[in-house]
Amino acid sequence: MNFKIATLPGDGIGPEIVDQAIKVMKAVGEKYGHSFDFEFAPTGASAIDLVGEPYPDSTHEICMNADAVLFGAIGDPKYDNDPKAKVRPEQGLLKMRKKLGLYANIRPVATFPSLIDKSPLKNDRVEGADFVVVRELTGGIYFGDKGRSEDLTSAFDNCVYTTEEIERILKLAYEYAGKRNKRLTVVDKANVLCTSRLWREIAQKMEKDYPDIETDYMFVDNAAMQLIQWPKKFDVMVTENMFGDILSDEASVITGSLGLLPSASVGLHTSVFEPIHGSYPQAAGKNIANPVATILSAAMLLDALNLLEEGQAVRDAVNASLEANFVTEDISKEAAKSTSEVGDWIAAQV
Amino acid sequence: MNFKIATLPGDGIGPEIVDQAIKVMKAVGEKYGHSFDFEFAPTGASAIDLVGEPYPDSTHEICMNADAVLFGAIGDPKYDNDPKAKVRPEQGLLKMRKKLGLYANIRPVATFPSLIDKSPLKNDRVEGADFVVVRELTGGIYFGDKGRSEDLTSAFDNCVYTTEEIERILKLAYEYAGKRNKRLTVVDKANVLCTSRLWREIAQKMEKDYPDIETDYMFVDNAAMQLIQWPKKFDVMVTENMFGDILSDEASVITGSLGLLPSASVGLHTSVFEPIHGSYPQAAGKNIANPVATILSAAMLLDALNLLEEGQAVRDAVNASLEANFVTEDISKEAAKSTSEVGDWIAAQV
Ligand SMILES: CC(C)[C@H](C(=O)O)[C@@H](O)C(=O)O
Ligand SMILES: CC(C)[C@H](C(=O)O)[C@@H](O)C(=O)O
Numbered sequence: 001m002n003f004k005i006a007t008l009p010g011d012g013i014g015p016e017i018v019d020q021a022i023k024v025m026k027a028v029g030e031k032y033g034h035s036f037d038f039e040f041a042p043t044g045a046s047a048i049d050l051v052g053e054p055y056p057d058s059t060h061e062i063c064m065n066a067d068a069v070l071f072g073a074i075g076d077p078k079y080d081n082d083p084k085a086k087v088r089p090e091q092g093l094l095k096m097r098k099k100l101g102l103y104a105n106i107r108p109v110a111t112f113p114s115l116i117d118k119s120p121l122k123n124d125r126v127e128g129a130d131f132v133v134v135r136e137l138t139g140g141i142y143f144g145d146k147g148r149s150e151d152l153t154s155a156f157d158n159c160v161y162t163t164e165e166i167e168r169i170l171k172l173a174y175e176y177a178g179k180r181n182k183r184l185t186v187v188d189k190a191n192v193l194c195t196s197r198l199w200r201e202i203a204q205k206m207e208k209d210y211p212d213i214e215t216d217y218m219f220v221d222n223a224a225m226q227l228i229q230w231p232k233k234f235d236v237m238v239t240e241n242m243f244g245d246i247l248s249d250e251a252s253v254i255t256g257s258l259g260l261l262p263s264a265s266v267g268l269h270t271s272v273f274e275p276i277h278g279s280y281p282q283a284a285g286k287n288i289a290n291p292v293a294t295i296l297s298a299a300m301l302l303d304a305l306n307l308l309e310e311g312q313a314v315r316d317a318v319n320a321s322l323e324a325n326f327v328t329e330d331i332s333k334e335a336a337k338s339t340s341e342v343g344d345w346i347a348a349q350v
Numbered sequence: 351m352n353f354k355i356a357t358l359p360g361d362g363i364g365p366e367i368v369d370q371a372i373k374v375m376k377a378v379g380e381k382y383g384h385s386f387d388f389e390f391a392p393t394g395a396s397a398i399d400l401v402g403e404p405y406p407d408s409t410h411e412i413c414m415n416a417d418a419v420l421f422g423a424i425g426d427p428k429y430d431n432d433p434k435a436k437v438r439p440e441q442g443l444l445k446m447r448k449k450l451g452l453y454a455n456i457r458p459v460a461t462f463p464s465l466i467d468k469s470p471l472k473n474d475r476v477e478g479a480d481f482v483v484v485r486e487l488t489g490g491i492y493f494g495d496k497g498r499s500e501d502l503t504s505a506f507d508n509c510v511y512t513t514e515e516i517e518r519i520l521k522l523a524y525e526y527a528g529k530r531n532k533r534l535t536v537v538d539k540a541n542v543l544c545t546s547r548l549w550r551e552i553a554q555k556m557e558k559d560y561p562d563i564e565t566d567y568m569f570v571d572n573a574a575m576q577l578i579q580w581p582k583k584f585d586v587m588v589t590e591n592m593f594g595d596i597l598s599d600e601a602s603v604i605t606g607s608l609g610l611l612p613s614a615s616v617g618l619h620t621s622v623f624e625p626i627h628g629s630y631p632q633a634a635g636k637n638i639a640n641p642v643a644t645i646l647s648a649a650m651l652l653d654a655l656n657l658l659e660e661g662q663a664v665r666d667a668v669n670a671s672l673e674a675n676f677v678t679e680d681i682s683k684e685a686a687k688s689t690s691e692v693g694d695w696i697a698a699q700v
Pocket of ligand 2: 191192221425440443595
């Protein structure tokens with residue numbers, strides 16, 4: 001089969017790690033008789049430098065016409081400390097999410113036995129943790145009205161959720177839970193926020209349609225604690241955009257495998273696959289960044305194209321590389337292989 | 351000297367633990383020749399049951415006329431899963447914060463050597479961690495306009511911050527950092543939120559007035575990760591209300607000493623001292639709850655009354671109880687003493 005893959009390397013280490021995922025997908029293509037057309041398009045700070053826009057229309061067109069989008073990372077520190085910058089790389093990300101309708105960000109978090117000593121948590125607390133954070137990605141305070149008062153002495157950000165947005169993401173989360181261990185934790189702040197009360201009301205109704213799934217409700221502050229204390233008790237966690245930003249990042253470090261975690265953003269028009277980690281500008285161009293999270297994102301992409309055997313082959317190859325300790329310096333200073341060496345190894349293994 | 355202490359035990363284990371703090375303060379009074387008038391007033395679910403209001407005007411009057419407020423905990427599960435409840439215990443808390451102008455919540459987080467094995471983090475990651483989270487407490491999304499659309503198909507919560515609110519809390523955080531290790535981390539989401547950009551703008555200006563303090567800026571998602579990965583690198587962290595709710599709870603579990611952590615909420619009219627943990631309804635009336643966080647909150651209260659030696663005497667007595675392993679069951683199942691036994695021991699030690 002033939003697939004069009006919109007390829008958005010982005011900033012920092014983005015291009016290097018995306019290159020490795022492409023290598024691996026090409027190896028998959030050869031082995032299983034598929035061809036992938038990788039159509040490159042700019043995004044993030046590099047797109048601003050190129051065309052003055054972090055998510056140009058031309059990039060959007062390519063995404064809309066693709067079977068899936070492979071994404072690197074975006075962000076450049078030159079924008080972070082300039083509160084007045086007019087165009088920011090992150091705006092491109094948000095625009096992409098909105099225009100592609102990427103309403104659900106899915107982050108599987110798992111421990112890797114060989115990395116358990118890297119976890120900041122005590123091994124017995126985290127060993128075997130295996131859960132998924134589902135984050136609403138196109139609503140809430142990210143996309144509500146925002147601005148300054150006329151006299152500039154105050155600022156505001158409005159958080160809005162519609163019934164439809166909430167139902168859509170909860171449905172996806174319930175379906176995910178149904179395929180896993182049948183437990184769903186709905187995280188909100190219903191003791192303070194009106195939007196959270198709407199989330200909870202809808203979940204409490206929907207719960208009845210999924211009698212085989214055990215639903216529980218947790219306040220976001222409590223969830224932030226429970227994630228660290230008892231990560232093993234979660235199966236699927238679902239929450240709104242801002243809470244999901246915080247909790248999914250928190251979740252990603254408890255296993256010690258941040259550099260390895262992939263994500264999928266499921267959309268109305270297409271879906272985007274990208275590593276959880278950022279653009280890591282300090283490492284850009286040095287051929288030292290860990291490409292595994294991006295390669296595992298490519299595996300999720302293959303799954304989404306219904307190439308399940310192919311996705312599994314990629315995961316197996318990644319696991320083999322970890323077992324062989326053929327890894328980048330973030331995992332083993334002693335054994336340290338380069339980004340491209342790890343990519344080559346995994347592609348060859350496939 | 352003679353002090354009026356508004357005493358608000360609240361719900362669940364609140365009354366039992368506040369009793370122990372009172373015992374200890376009375377012992378302090380005897381030893382140092384002060385007298386404390388504890389004026390009791392209802393709050394939370396128990397106030398709703400009593401007078402239909404979680405923070406009655408009569409309670410507010412008592413607080414306004416007091417030198418300080420000693421607070422237990424509030425919250426009752428019967429309200430948690432009822433998104434339509436008209437009156438909630440938490441509303442009392444929020445009303446108290448607003449009416450007393452409690453704009454800064456201060457939570458010192460420290461490790462206790464004898465409890466380090468209880469920490470979910472690897473001992474070497476957390477040993478010696480010692481930082482303070484300063485949370486803005488009367489602004490932001492907690493207190494902005496909120497509601498439902500007329501057709502009930504959407505809900506909103508507005509987050510607003512004024513320059514004045516931001517300056518006030520940053521000033522307090524800078525002063526705290528000045529008395530400690532001279533490092534301040536300002537946590538925001540300036541890459542997405544307008545309110546955060548205002549925070550950052552103001553902090554970047556204010557930074558110049560505190561040349562001896564090293565300021566750094568961190569996005570909230572990153573802060574949620576760094577807290578777990580490298581808790582020792584923080585000194586003072588300051589952030590807005592909602593982020594502070596999440597991060598301060600996250601921070602409170604990394605040391606394994608949640609049951610031991612006190613807090614102060616500094617106000618325009620008076621200040622409130624309370625444990626970080628909740629009302630723990632399952633344990634209510636069983637005489638098993640850990641009173642140490644409340645006793646340490648009383649120590650912060652003494653500090654605030656400028657009774658510094660007295661505050662230190664309480665902390666020393668608490669440390670002695672921990673060293674003697676004279677503790678409640680949450681700390682040692684084997685040695686398990688009751689709430690009141692621990693209170694008696696610490697009071698006697700003073
Ligand atoms: C870069 C930023 C806008 C973005 C977000 O907050 O959503 C990032 O943190 C993420 O989680 O993808
Ligand atoms: C009970 C709730 C309203 C409150 C808050 O969110 O502020 C609590 O979580 C806290 O941190 O004191």
